[in-house]
Amino acid sequence: MKLRGLYAITDSQLLAGKFLTYVEAALDGGVTLLQYRDKSSDEARRLREAEKLHELCSRYKTRLIINDDAELAARLGVGVHLGQTDGPLTPARALLGSKAIIGATCHDQIELAEQAAREGASYVAFGRFFNSTTKPGAPAATLEMLAQARTRLQLPICVIGGVTLDNAEPLVAHGADLLAVVHGLFGADSTQDVTRRARAFNDLLKYSA
Numbered sequence: 001m002k003l004r005g006l007y008a009i010t011d012s013q014l015l016a017g018k019f020l021t022y023v024e025a026a027l028d029g030g031v032t033l034l035q036y037r038d039k040s041s042d043e044a045r046r047l048r049e050a051e052k053l054h055e056l057c058s059r060y061k062t063r064l065i066i067n068d069d070a071e072l073a074a075r076l077g078v079g080v081h082l083g084q085t086d087g088p089l090t091p092a093r094a095l096l097g098s099k100a101i102i103g104a105t106c107h108d109q110i111e112l113a114e115q116a117a118r119e120g121a122s123y124v125a126f127g128r129f130f131n132s133t134t135k136p137g138a139p140a141a142t143l144e145m146l147a148q149a150r151t152r153l154q155l156p157i158c159v160i161g162g163v164t165l166d167n168a169e170p171l172v173a174h175g176a177d178l179l180a181v182v183h184g185l186f187g188a189d190s191t192q193d194v195t196r197r198a199r200a201f202n203d204l205l206k207y208s209a
């Protein structure tokens with residue numbers, strides 16, 4: 001499967017009261033990867049919500065990724081995204097198997113991405129490229145670094161951090177395969193607008209090399 005397109009990421013605060021309707025609206029517009037990102041420690045709720053998303057993703061043939069938690073991913077038989085302090089990639093690959101999608105946060109460092117590639121990552125994520133209300137403190141990354149990463153890496157490249165329909169085009173032009181988005185997608189005022197935004201993000205990637 002080619003990892004290219006919109007990578008929608010949930011946010012439990014932003015989606016409070018409209019979690020499944022907004023996620024389904026995004027899936028309607030087309031989502032390559034959906035990440036369940038919940039930074040709370042309420043394990044029962046996390047399991048319940050992840051199971052619901054898994055069901056929804058199966059209906060739309062979208063791959064589900066769990067943020068931070070390889071054990072929960074293994075329980076559901078889905079992928080995982082791991083940051084630099086979320087545990088090593090090699091045991092996660094052993095736990096989830098060769099077909100699972102495993103992503104790695106690499107901030108603005110190509111060397112971290114090369115290491116992640118050696119350790120079995122399926123894609124590498126660079127960011128943050130713009131101001132992010134979801135994660136304002138994330139280290140900044142540049143378009144120049146992205147272009148260089150494109151020439152050095154064979155793996156799909158994901159970009160994250162303040163990505164919107166208005167600023168995503170240069171990211172694609174500099175080599176991004178996956179546009180990872182929270183606010184720029186789910187910050188919409190209606191389900192119809194979430195679907196429209198999802199389609200428009202995908203179009204940005206469809207009509208470029």
Ligand SMILES: Cc1ncc(COP(=O)(O)OP(=O)(O)O)c(N)n1
Nearest residue numbers: 067081082083084105125158160180
């Ligand atoms: C696609 C994608 N890229 C980067 C991150 C950030 O991961 P991390 O640095 O572990 O930070 P948290 O998201 O866990 O706060 C991500 N989740 N997804």
Ligand SMILES: Cc1nc(C(=O)O)sc1CCOP(=O)(O)O
Nearest residue numbers: 127128132134138161162182183
């Ligand atoms: C979860 C996350 N990680 C980032 C990184 O740079 O590693 S930026 C980020 C938040 C992405 O949300 P939004 O699209 O609303 O900015």
Ligand SMILES: [Mg+2]
Nearest residue numbers: 068082083086
């Ligand atoms: Mg993390």
